[in-house]
Amino acid sequence: MPRATTARPPAPHPPEGEACHTSQHLCMPEDSRQRAARRLAIARGHLESIRRSLEDPDVYCVDVLRQIKAVQGALDGAASVVLRGHLEAHVATAATRGDAQDMVDELMDVLKYI
Amino acid sequence: MPRATTARPPAPHPPEGEACHTSQHLCMPEDSRQRAARRLAIARGHLESIRRSLEDPDVYCVDVLRQIKAVQGALDGAASVVLRGHLEAHVATAATRGDAQDMVDELMDVLKYI
Amino acid sequence: MPRATTARPPAPHPPEGEACHTSQHLCMPEDSRQRAARRLAIARGHLESIRRSLEDPDVYCVDVLRQIKAVQGALDGAASVVLRGHLEAHVATAATRGDAQDMVDELMDVLKYI
Amino acid sequence: MPRATTARPPAPHPPEGEACHTSQHLCMPEDSRQRAARRLAIARGHLESIRRSLEDPDVYCVDVLRQIKAVQGALDGAASVVLRGHLEAHVATAATRGDAQDMVDELMDVLKYI
Numbered sequence: 001m002p003r004a005t006t007a008r009p010p011a012p013h014p015p016e017g018e019a020c021h022t023s024q025h026l027c028m029p030e031d032s033r034q035r036a037a038r039r040l041a042i043a044r045g046h047l048e049s050i051r052r053s054l055e056d057p058d059v060y061c062v063d064v065l066r067q068i069k070a071v072q073g074a075l076d077g078a079a080s081v082v083l084r085g086h087l088e089a090h091v092a093t094a095a096t097r098g099d100a101q102d103m104v105d106e107l108m109d110v111l112k113y114i
Numbered sequence: 115m116p117r118a119t120t121a122r123p124p125a126p127h128p129p130e131g132e133a134c135h136t137s138q139h140l141c142m143p144e145d146s147r148q149r150a151a152r153r154l155a156i157a158r159g160h161l162e163s164i165r166r167s168l169e170d171p172d173v174y175c176v177d178v179l180r181q182i183k184a185v186q187g188a189l190d191g192a193a194s195v196v197l198r199g200h201l202e203a204h205v206a207t208a209a210t211r212g213d214a215q216d217m218v219d220e221l222m223d224v225l226k227y228i
Numbered sequence: 229m230p231r232a233t234t235a236r237p238p239a240p241h242p243p244e245g246e247a248c249h250t251s252q253h254l255c256m257p258e259d260s261r262q263r264a265a266r267r268l269a270i271a272r273g274h275l276e277s278i279r280r281s282l283e284d285p286d287v288y289c290v291d292v293l294r295q296i297k298a299v300q301g302a303l304d305g306a307a308s309v310v311l312r313g314h315l316e317a318h319v320a321t322a323a324t325r326g327d328a329q330d331m332v333d334e335l336m337d338v339l340k341y342i
Numbered sequence: 343m344p345r346a347t348t349a350r351p352p353a354p355h356p357p358e359g360e361a362c363h364t365s366q367h368l369c370m371p372e373d374s375r376q377r378a379a380r381r382l383a384i385a386r387g388h389l390e391s392i393r394r395s396l397e398d399p400d401v402y403c404v405d406v407l408r409q410i411k412a413v414q415g416a417l418d419g420a421a422s423v424v425l426r427g428h429l430e431a432h433v434a435t436a437a438t439r440g441d442a443q444d445m446v447d448e449l450m451d452v453l454k455y456i
Contacts, residue, residue, distance in 0.1 A: 025172070025174065026174060026175070027171060027172050027173070027174065028168075028171075028173050028174060028175045028178065030171070032175070033168050033171070033173065034168075036168055036178065037165050037168040037169070040161055040164055040165040040168070040182075041165055043161060044158055044161045044162055044165065047154055047157060047158045047161060048158055050154055051151050051154040051155055051158065054142075054147050054148075054150055054151040054154070055151070057141060057142075057144070057147070058139070058141050059141070059142050059147065060139065060140060060141065060142060061140070061142045061146070061196050061197070061199060061200035061203075061204065062200065062220055062221075062224050064142065064150065064196050065193055065196055065197060065200070065224050066224060068154075068189055068192060068193045068196070069193070069224075071189060072186060072189055072190075075182055075185060075186055075189075076186075078182060079179055079182045079183070080450070082175050082178050082179055082182070083175070083179060083450070083453070084446065084450055085175055086175035086176065086179070087433070087446045087449060087450070088442065088443075088446050089175075090175065091429070091433055091434060092433060092434070092436040092437050092442035092445060092446055093437040093442070094434040095434050095435040095437065095438050096437050096438060100430065100434035100435070101430075103434060104426065104429045104430050104434055106176055107176075107429060108422070108425070108426055108429070110176050110179050110180060110183075111425070111453070194336070197336070197339070198332065198336055201319070201332045201335060201336070202328065202329075202332050205315070205319055205320060206319060206320070206322040206323050206328035206331060206332055207323040207328070208320040209320050209321040209323065209324050210323050210324060214316065214320035214321070215316075217320060218312065218315045218316050218320060221315060222308070222311070222312055222315070225311070225339070253400070253402065254402060254403070255399060255400050255401070255402065256396075256399075256401050256402060256403045256406065258399070260403070261396050261399070261401065262396075264396055264406065265393050265396040265397070268389055268392055268393040268396070268410075269393055271389060272386055272389045272390055272393065275382055275385060275386045275389060276386055278382055279379050279382040279383055279386065282370075282375050282376075282378055282379040282382070283379070285369060285370075285372070285375070286367070286369050287369070287370050287375065288367065288368060288369065288370060289368070289370045289374070289424050289425070289427055289428035289431075289432065290428065290448055290449075290452050292370065292378065292424050293421055293424055293425060293428070293452050294452060296382075296417055296420060296421045296424070297421070297452075299417060300414060300417055300418075303410055303413060303414055303417075304414075306410060307407055307410045307411070310403050310406050310407055310410070311403070311407060313403055314403035314404065314407070317403075318403065334404055335404075338404050338407050338408060338411075
């Protein structure tokens with residue numbers, strides 16, 4: 001995976017245990033991680049089905065477009081799970097930790113993409 | 115794959131050979147099919163990497179959001195290939211075949227999703 | 229208005245009268261023009277209301293975001309009217325006129341934006 | 343303007359003065375209000391130009407689509423200003439006030455629209 005190494009804002013006062021596993025940085029809440037992983041596994045299966053359907057010379061363009069759109073919807077759902085976890089565990093607590101400006105800058109940047 | 119069975123507009127006067135393999139309905143141009151399949155295969159691999167990265171308890175929400183967005187960009191690219199093939203092979207030729215209204219209705223419907 | 233002067237594809241065989249007013253280039257169908265204009269007038273009024281609401285120091289961010297989104301939806305509706313007219317009058321007839329490749333290139337370019 | 347009356351989360355411990363003008367509820371930061379208002383005024387002028395351009399029977403569909411898209415970009419910019427102000431003044435401080443869950447629910451709901 002082409003990892004984007006993100007400069008994470010420092011978290012001198014780590015949030016509650018459910019949000020972070022080390023004292024070094026912010027981590028993804030366990031529940032979000034598992035739910036997002038399940039959704040991505042389903043999206044991957046759907047994507048593989050579409051790819052296989054393209055081996056059929058009779059496949060119709062508009063059917064393929066609709067299927068790709070369905071996968072995009074599933075990925076939106078996965079991103080939504082991750083975003084909610086991030087807002088709850090990291091953004092809403094930012095003023096407490098003292099890194100509000102960094103967290104908001106980072107979030108505004110990533111929201112451009114969603 | 116949850117196939118959406120699309121009511122395809124009849125094509126009484128099938129377009130040139132490169133666009134359709136049977137006289138029964140419109141088919142996807144061969145070149146679009148192959149290029150879209152390659153892009154979907156790459157997107158599927160990327161998706162699997164993201165899913166695996168979620169096994170790491172230290173993964174950061176914002177990195178996951180960025181990776182999901184990159185896959186969505188790849189899917190946009192695949193959809194773009196399919197759409198271009200559809201416009202060239204089926205929509206631009208619709209008046210010649212006499213099914214312009216059906217083709218435009220169908221396209222407007224699917225563009226809502228893109 | 230910062231007019232983008234678009235290099236329009238030549239239309240050597242102009243389509244039927246309802247689609248074009250001169251023999252020099254493709255024009256917008258009359259009905260699309262009127263319906264789009266009505267929608268834009270409504271969106272402009274809504275936009276002015278939002279701007280005025282921002283004079284109230286008590287206005288809430290999330291209410292403003294929702295109102296802006298409603299205007300975006302209205303503009304999507306106006307764009308949809310224009311796009312449908314374009315597909316019917318200019319794209320579906322492109323093979324007949326002989327400018328299919330130009331029309332598809334131009335449409336793919338503008339669809340990126342929608 | 344069709345006002346959506348939003349059930350605002352209670353703010354028992356109002357944030358610093360720059361963010362709120364009464365002790366009753368969360369208000370939009372002054373700076374965001376002014377910058378968003380300026381952007382909306384520009385978008386409204388652009389919208390009016392597009393509407394007038396539709397009085398010209400020779401206007402071309404694709405030019406209108408591009409102009410509508412430019413206005414949507416301007417509205418995205420206005421929404422971005424408002425969202426940033428909201429994140430800084432209201433979301434990043436939510437854990438301090440004790441309404442994090444309400445703020446995140448509301449934000450996830452409005453982000454669907456953006």
